[in-house]
Amino acid sequence: MKFTNGYWLLREGITAAYPAQVLDAVPGPGTLRVHAPTQHIRHRGDLLKGPLITVDCTAPMPGVIGVRITHFEGGVENGPHFELHHEPHDPVVAVDDKEATLTSGDLSVRFRLDGDWRMEFQADGRTLTSSDVKAMALMETAEGQHYIREQLRLNVGTSVYGLGERFGPLVKNGQSVDIWNADGGTSSEQSYKNVPFYLTDAGYGVFVDDPGKVSFEVASEQVSRVQFSAERQQLQYYVIHGPTPKEILRKYTALTGRPALPPAWSFGLWLTTSFTTSYDEQTVTGFVEGMAERDLPLSAFHFDCFWMREFNWCDFEWDPRVFPDPEGMLRRLKDRDLHICVWINPYIAQRSPLFAEGKAAGYLLKRPDGGVWQWDLWQPGMALVDFTNPDACAWYASKLEALLDMGVDCFKTDFGERVPTEVTWFDGSDPERMHNYYTQLFNKTVFDVLRKHRGEGEAVLFARSATAGGQQFPVHWGGDCESTYESMAESLRGGLSLGLSGFGYWSHDIGGFEGLPDAGLFKRWTAFGMLSSHSRLHGSSSYRVPWLFDEEAVDVLRHFTKLKLSLMPYLYGAAHQAHSEGIPMMRAMMLEFPDDPACASLERQYMLGGDLLVAPVFSEDGEVSYYVPEGTWTHFATGEKVTGPRWVRETYDYLSLPLLARPGAAIPVGSVDDRPDYTWADEVTVRVFEPADGSRTTVRIPREDGTAPVEITVVREGTRLRAETSDASLPWGLEVAGGPSARAAAGTAVLALTLSDARG
Structure with missing residues (x-):
């Protein structure tokens, strides 16, 4: 003001x-x-x-x-008041x-x-x-x-x-x-x-x-x-x-509050029904089978709003006209090793059976005169659950528990922003202060249910609204974007800004939510989406399976999905850092290079973890300009060197984009590329990029069971590169980008390479 x-x-x-x-x-x-x-x-x-x-x-x-x-x-x-830790x-x-x-x-x-x-x-x-x-x-x-x-x-x-x-x-x-x-x-x-x-x-x-x-x-x-x-x-x-x-x-x-650590499976590819599209079990099964037939690894399937009957959002009941056997359907999907997510929000439409139930029990937000607050924007006669009432939280949670018992694994917690101020809250909260804070209570209620029933390491949301402290309940996605290159760029700006606000993980709708992307945009957005913290194919009125665009879109999705899954030993390490330190997985360049003034305003590229530079392509012709900080960087896919500091302008096909490894980086690459949750240190290869003479770099590869990570320490001594592991029971490898490599069988604790020149 x-x-x-x-x-x-x-x-x-x-x-x-x-x-x-x-x-x-x-x-x-x-x-x-x-x-x-x-x-x-x-x-x-x-x-x-x-x-x-x-x-x-x-x-x-x-x-x-x-x-x-x-x-x-x-x-x-x-109140309410932010919960702060001293x-x-x-x-x-x-x-x-x-x-x-x-x-x-x-x-x-x-x-x-x-x-x-x-x-x-x-x-x-x-x-x-x-x-x-x-x-x-x-x-x-x-x-x-x-x-x-x-x-x-x-x-x-x-x-x-x-x-x-x-x-x-x-x-x-x-x-x-x-x-x-x-x-x-x-x-x-x-x-x-x-x-x-x-x-x-x-x-x-x-x-x-x-x-x-x-x-x-x-x-x-x-x-x-x-x-x-x-x-x-x-x-x-x-x-x-x-x-x-x-x-x-x-x-x-x-x-x-620090972000919780999402489960490993959540870092794989999510596919959804989209919003207003028509779908039933046959449609869903067709999508899932189509992905499998095309060797497109899929980790999660999401059912958006119309899994419930129209005008009944939310009653948490499957629409019997479309899904007559939801338990059986979920079991059949889970037999395909899929995790299931369903859409929910904190609003109760007047036609929902839960409206009368919530009204009678006093669980719905009230007007100052004591009546239930209602309006028609979004759902006819809808009301809001009053999460300042502990009994209302327990009531709402009980509806979710029934879904978890049925086989649902997580929830997309949509909405939570349109919260009125001319109301009376159960606990007497100030309506103006509660407007932003409402989402904190909503997401916490849902996240606590998941922690209780799925365990601490398995709880994950797909949330849209948040305020300070909301980073504790990941993951958040970027909301309703248009299917344009401009909206793709604004989505990235939003994600980087959120990361600089304490949020560790972030996603967005690949291809854009509103409208139908052309094949070129879909393929460019796919590369960006699969090199994000979390990756979801989702739209409004059109499906997002790649073969509906063109066959090359299938190749692009396969390529970048498998690339991401092979990078899980590296990415989950970055996820651990977000959880333990509050450093986001997707980082604005200024976060990694605060002393380089050229990085201060960069917003069309980012660091994925501390060692990989990503520059999405925001143009039809594949031309992209990006900035390379000081040092000799290496294209991750080709081994080509780029020396900074300088700006680079290049043109890329749909199967590539600028993905550069930082000088001195040691990046663990997994041996599995068809799922995100595997034993990351088993058959891992540590790829080393431009190590400086005398450098000593330790790579910590998380274990899926949460025990102490496997450590591999790489030391450069003149023209010799030596690496040793803390767990010799697992086979592993060492590779210099563009240079020699070696693999070790189980029981080998040390590997050494002779570099071809003094630079490595």
């Missing part, structure tokens, strides 16, 4: 009060409280008028400092005549006591950002609305990222962003996944601890500041020190 008319004036009807100076600083055990009058205190008469702003500083974990700005503190705050430590508080500081780890907040207002955050001997004169403010409109606003300075050249899954430019500088979940597709400023957290390339990130509507002006209202505001009497935010972008994400996800 903008409050000013240019730099000098306020907008008509807006009044502002700014902290002018520090009146006093009160230290406490690991805390610091500052009282800041909104006028300079020249004599005692100035002490008789307000407002007075109170600023409380705390430190939930080393390197993270919380700031709470308060005007009136007598109000009732009904790490006990001992912040250092110091107050003297000139300054007051609180230090947590390497990060300090400092208040000037002998002059005009200034609060600054310092680390590594420099000021990261600051709240200067006329930055922090109490803003009031002519209608009596009261906002707390903060502005944090942006140093020259600083770029801002994150704020959820946003489909515009990856760098948020110059943008206005409202944190307000909406079902707006992928082609507007709206987002399904809004996260009040931004990350910078200047050593810090900022998380606004407010689940409601927070408005960000990112170098837009004040071009040298990031502004955030909310209609509140109190606002809390945290400054998170890195210094690297990865370390910022580690600390942010430690604070808000």
Whole structure:
């Protein structure tokens, strides 16, 4: 929200009060409280008028400092609140005549006591950002609305990222962003996944601890500041020190929750019925058999909305006219080694038998007058399940448990964005704060059911909406995109932005959701989709099996599916890192190369894990431009070398795209390419790319059973490359890209290669 008319004036009807100076600083055990009058205190008469702003500083974990700005503190705050995780430590508080500081780890907040207002955050001997004169403010409109606003300075050249899954430019500088979940597709400023957290390339990130509507002006209202505001009497935010972008994400996800680790099978190919297409068991079986006949490995099959009867969404009952024997059908599909997903949402249509049941029990969201809130947008007379009611959660979960008992493995948790505010929640939650937070309760309820019935390592969703902390319940997909190259590119921007907001895994509808892609677009999107964290073929009114496009589409899908499955030893290692550290599998280039200014705004390419560069092709003619950072990179498929830093322009056929291995990378490649869940270390080949002399690289290959990973350490000594494994019981191999290779039988712990030249 903008409050000013240019730099000098306020907008008509807006009044502002700014902290002018520090009146006093009160230290406490690991805390610091500052009282800041909104006028300079020249004599005692100035002490008789307000407002007075109170600023409380705390430190939930080393390197993270919380700031709470308060005007009136007598109000009732009904929640909800983000669940945050604290790490006990001992912040250092110091107050003297000139300054007051609180230090947590390497990060300090400092208040000037002998002059005009200034609060600054310092680390590594420099000021990261600051709240200067006329930055922090109490803003009031002519209608009596009261906002707390903060502005944090942006140093020259600083770029801002994150704020959820946003489909515009990856760098948020110059943008206005409202944190307000909406079902707006992928082609507007709206987002399904809004996260009040931004990350910078200047050593810090900022998380606004407010689940409601927070408005960000990112170098837009004040071009040298990031502004955030909310209609509140109190606002809390945290400054998170890195210094690297990865370390910022580690600390942010430690604070808000790390992603769960999805099951191995979920990384394979998912096929769906699509949305409004006509299908029955014969249709589904035909698709599954068609995939098998064409040697297209399939891991999961998804039934979209019409597995239930029309106007009954959701009643969680199979439409008997189309699926007269659902238990038998699911058993037959599972006999083909498939996992089953079904579509659900948190809305209950009036015709659903569950509407009367939920209404009678008080499980549905209510209007202020006590009646059930309803509307006709999406399903006639639909209501929302009130997940603030524990009994409603248990009721909803019981419906899902029946499906799990039937053979369903996971759920696509659709919708959850269109949540009204003129309502009354069971637990008294503030409707405005609950709008974004509703999806957290919805997805958690479903995820908890899966954890209970399928086990900790088997729970997985396909979720559309989210907010801060939603990364704990993966996987999320990018929503309703068009079948165009432009929408393919905006989908990638959304996924990279979400990854910079703490989410570890992300997917999208291969070929686009709305419309029918031509064969060329489908094939280009297939390559991108199979080199994403999770891969799903899905559409709106048309099927997405490849033979409906052309025979080459079958070849393309087969090629990239098998490539992905063979990379599972590498990809599941990246998945473990997302789970344990909060580093996303699909990474914006700035995350891996924060010191390369050319990477700051790159949004048409990404790193898949830490060692593979992917540049999808967004053109009919196959031409693509991509940036190669410093060093000698290697095309993964051909072994061709590309030396950076430089831009490269090339043309690719449908069976290829820029997929480059990082200099010094050691990438484990599996021996199986027809399923994602296998013993990844058995017959594994470690491919080594441009190892530097004296380098020592350890590859950790996860085990599917969750026990300690197999470690293979590769050492370059002059023209000799030596590797040793922690588990000699498994046969394995070593290969230098474009050079020699060797394989070992079980019982061999060490392999050595003589390189053809000093470069390797």
